[in-house]
Amino acid sequence: MRLEPITWERLTDALADHLASAGAADGGPWLRVAVDGAPAAGTGERAERLGAALRARGRAALVVGAHGFLRPASLRLEYGKRDVEAYYGGWLDTGALWREVFTPLEPGGTGRVLPDLWDPVTDRATRSGYVELPPGGVLVLHGPLLLGHWFPFDLSVHLRLSPAALARRTDERERWTLPAFARYEDEVGPADAADVVVRADDPGRPAWTGLPGR
Template sequence: MRLEAITWERLTEAVAEHVLETGAADGGPWLRVAIDGAPAAGTRERADALAGALRVRGRSVLVVGTGGFLRPASLRYEYGREDPESYYSGWFDTGALWREVFGPLEPGGTGRVLPDLWDPATDRATRSPHSELVPGGVLVLHGPLLLGHWFPFDLTVHLRLSPAALRRRTDESERWTLPAFERYEREVDPAEAADVVVRTDDPRHPAWGGLG
């Protein structure tokens, strides 16, 4: 894939315009965008920037992170606290994401999304109230390993890090997760699966492949 240099500001504006021009694939009243990438890629920052650009354009936006949909510690750590296979397939509660986030945004849904479910610090349910996304609103879901679950996104953005950059920018205490991202590359090939790919090896100088 040929990539060209771009600023984060221009990229965010371009993605925001594209989201609003494209519309929902299922014909429903809500749009769903993924910002996919390893924690070191800074998905939250990019999700917040996109949300800001969409709000300036008059859209209601709800930003949700997969970190609020972790499974309980007893399930995450069943095979140890640093098991990359568990991280890949057992840490994130994809069933809850389907039920609490995507289900309400299907055509005919209520639009009432649960912004988070589980607090990993206390290992208890957050008991957060639902957030109502009005028709025409946009969900921006960010986090790692988002692709390959058949989530009904209308646009997917993958923040790509080379293996060397991923290792360099991942905190030493979290490097045990790196084999999970190697598996993600092999099995999902996010650079091929995503609608938009952004190279973020140097966060000051992103490059992208444009919008299809």
């Protein structure tokens, strides 16, 4: 994999410029983008900056965090608070994401997206209202372990951390999740599955593969 140094600002601008003139693969009026990576990679910040850059270019953008679509604790933590198998394959409510986020953005869909469903801190429904993403708008979904679910992303960006960097930058209380990310590397291969890979071992000096087809 060939990587070129870049700044976060230039990377965000390049992605936004690309998306501002892109069309959806399914011919629909909305684009769907993934910013995938472990929590230590800071996917939320990068997704928010991309959303702001898109809006500055005249494209409506809705940033959605996968943490708003976790299953209730009774299901998520059924086998304990540190069950790696459950974290890897059972925490994210993929059915809810399909129903509330992706299906409304299919061709002929309503464009009415639920930005979050469940608060994992209070373990209660968020009761958020639906947001209507106008035609031409861009959904930016961020979070860990997003690839490999057949979500219909038009562009996927993977923020890659080496195993050493991931362990170093992951909070000690969350290091029990590290085997799940090792399994993700083995089974999904996010660096191969993503359209754009960004090496983020040094948060001040990212490097990337460039845009697809360039």
